[in-house]
Amino acid sequence: MTLSEIGRLVVWIVLIVALSILSPRFMDVDNLREASRYLVTTGVMSAAMTAVIITGGIDLSVGSILGMSGIVLGFTWQAGFPLPLAVLIGVLSGALAGLLNGICIVYGRIPPLIATLATLALYRGIALAISQAASVTNFPQWFQFFGQRNFAGIPAQMPLLIAVLVIAYILLHRSRFGRMIYAIGDNETAARFAAVPVDKVKLWLYAISGLSAGLAGVALTAHANTAKADAGTGYELDVITCVVLGGTQITGGKGTILGTILGLLIVRTMIYGMHLLAVKTVVQTIVVGVVLIATAVLNQYIELWRERTRSQSAGHSVAGSPAGSS
């Protein structure tokens, strides 16, 4: 565990302690269990977003993909398909949406920022157009169980989150794919020179991000027992906050899954605590916004400080070399 991860763990523990003092109901097992259900949607998307941001990109459309895949799920089921198949189609629609993002970014050469801002509107529009603002409810018992009940004491959706986090960890920190992601994020030019298939990696990456939003859409639909077009609105703020709070640099090249997990825990614990203290939901949104900006700024300054000390200890700065002398 790195120093910054330990720091975040400490912050989380301090937060837990403070909140349990402020609110006696904090440590109540039932409350905790209910609160942890909300970890799943944000957590699943944060895992993929970590990788996206490490490459120096961003995906603002995850909230819209979440809503769209929920609608695809609901309406496919309503049209008569068996629910498991509808779930699969819903998740795949998310992956396809992500792939489209990737195509715009790689082949259309559209900066990820504006591409995913545009698809944010596009996918939300598709969700609205398919559903005509109608919603689908009353899913079968087993689906509701998945969304709202417990399995061996923990929320039934937890295994999904844990599985995703484990896979994300393996992919990012143990696999070839992960190495290439860090390389692209650190220096895309050098990655191309080093024979890394940058374009293919990016296409896969954005498809995976879409897939994660598709999974989140299924999870949310099960939890709420409703598929509606405006589901997931604004979730990109939460997700990006967790990732940035976890120490991932917006500029790319740095970040860990463990950091994101800690970021996720801190954010959701804050929101849980505020909920218990009867703080209005709007204030929660404000707090998340403030946290995002504050951590982003802090991350920048810490990185600057680190670079300065690193170059001092090495005795020279990278900038002063005669590369390109004639």
Next chain:
Amino acid sequence: MEQNLLSLHRISKSFPGVQALREVDLDLRPGEVHALVGENGAGKSTLIKILAGVHSPDSGEIFQNGNPVRITDPIRSRSLGIAVIHQELDLFPDLSITENLFLGRGLLKGPGPILRWKENHKRAGDLFQQLGEKLPPETPGRALSAAQRQMVEIAAALAQQARIIVMDEPTASLTEREVRILFEQVENLKRSGAAILYVTHRMNEVFAIADRVTVLRDGQRVLSVPTHETNRDEIIRAMVGREVSAFFPKEETQAGDPALQVRDFTDPNGAFHGIHLTLHRGEIVGLYGLVGAGRSELAQAIVGLRKSAGEIELDGIRRMFRSPGDALEAGVVYVPEDRLVQGLFHGLTVRDNMTIAILREISHYGLVDRSEERRRVTEQIASLDIRTRGPEQVVSTLSGGNQQKVVLGRWLLTKPRILILDEPTRGVDVGAKAEIHRLMGHLASEGMAILLISSELPEVLGMSDRIGVMREGRLVAQFQRGETNEEQVGRSAFPEDRVPEISTRDIERPSVTEQKGTIRFLRTLSHRRETILTLFLLAVVPILARLTPGFATVQNARDILTNISVLSIAATGMTLVIVAGGIDISVGAILAASATCAALLAKSGWEFVPVLFAACLAGGVLGFINGSVSVSGRVHPIIVTLGTMGIYRGMIVLWTRGRWVMNVPETLTDFGQGDFLAIPIPVWTAGIVVILFGLALRYLESGRMVYASGSNPRVARLIGIHTGKVLIRTFTLCGVLTGLGGVIYAGRYGEVQTNTGIGFELKVIAATVIGGTNIMGGSGSVFGSLLGSLLLGILSNAMVLLHISTYWEGVAVGVFILGAVVVDTARCQRGTGL
């Protein structure tokens, strides 16, 4: 020595591992052309960078007119009257030549701050007349050829009244004719009393134009004489003459079978032509040449980093590598020239850097075998003798020589059959250099075929079994080991007296009169977006009128225009922000905030004007926060405005306690719903805003600075523009304008809901981007954004009239943004950031 305009005395400069300059003296006298020559790596560019204020000398002094000075940064350099004319683009691609010359440096104005375009263009045109070139001054920087850009930089130096002009390889991309014109300009400059430092490797130019010549070798001044007292041979000897040291131990080996054969290799962009090259097993072929000879481009084309025409045969089999991955699989690898930009992953460890190319080999089912990885890395570190604390050290903390070894190690781990090394010992200390050379010899003796690209003659002569010399894209000479010496090789690399042959460059570049046509076409192209939009709208209207009777009525037209009034006002603000290089996705929240503010204040009895003022102020404050947090916190505006979007919205809900604000009083509704001369007031407001800001961006220098900041922030700072302040101002103005929109909104609808403005930011960005504003910054127009708003307005209106569900609007907005950006990106091919 008052007769010297600028005098450098015992200047030394070292970088980690290499002494770039060693006690160099240089005098620049008025009205004199002083040529500076030397091989690659001799120290010329370091000297230029010191004059430009990019580097500071470790020791030594600089005197100007006898007074000691310190050139601390580029701005100081310019203020001392030094102008450096580079080969790279130091211009604003989106701004006209006139602005590139005079922005921030004396644009003519009057009355007041209003720019006098006609006169400014004329001034630029006159300057070009002097230089013998006819170039429409309105041409944007990006439309200029390399030669023309250089001419602009020279003109800028003239305009700046620079006294010391440094020209760095100025004829590198010029045709015959252009070189003659350049020489005339240099004569003009001489006559005006300026001192010119002319850096070149072209001997005939030295004798054609220079009064004195100084030769640098290995960072030292070895010769400095008036040109009429020397000759070409003496200069070349001074540049390259040195004993071939004994510590390049390349054993004699029998060259084996041909491993790689390159035939008729030609670059579509002209960097090299008709290259035939063969590499045998166990052989080192040295490729010597000067900057611009095309060697790196050739090597990159061989491994598939560049497209090219020609044939490659690998062990007798025809191949073509479409990517470095292809080449790697075949055992052909390229170690790049610029390790900082093309080689190293600065923030990653030695281990990560080394294994990036062998990931597949050390992985099972996609997972990396850590212990195998560690084994190979440790082995390689040992065999290359890399001085590091261990595989986990971050490479940015290593010295240049060790960094180079890491990159080398990466490629050696792939066990290549053919190794192409591009300047492998550049910026590397003597000890590491010897180690790399020993390694090369060892690898060759084991059967590897090595292509060594190097600009260091001793290295090439000592290491190679065969030497090829490239000059201006062609392979002009080949030598066997032991059959030649430095002078002979050196001489073949230097262009002879220019033979008036027709180079392909002459054919590809159109003459001036043709160019005028091209430039004019390009100009209409840049206006085209607005023309296309207008034509599109004009075409769409009759179609829609045919489809629905309700469309082509006066009432409907009024409705459309009123509906888009808020949008176009906000789009005006967004245009400013995006042109300056930022983006603001919190404008929806700002709209809601200012509308709420206006409504509540009006309801508590405030008069119209104070309400207007307060709402705009509120918007301005919110915009200011966005801008200053981005700039001071150094966080990308998308993250900041993503956060403030949530914060501002939350605050609104808190303030209104979640309730709608209804029954907005007449003070506002008169404004939002009233007419003036039969035209709705909001439409007047929008029209006035668009015209005002459109004019301001065009006719105020501060407006042009917004474009400059977005077009090329680095150069903007060089000429003294504070890009951070510019960005903050645009965010603030965007907030103010959105605030105005909020007042109109509150007045028009008579109520403000909690979800007012949700999704508004997307429409605003869409209108701006459709209208032709480039998302990367630097270009765009307020009028275009108005047309974009009109397009969106007609679209929603048509959807309602045609009974198409408004849910499709989101789809349309998304598609429009994507389409508009694809077109723009294709047009200007700028690098992508976030």
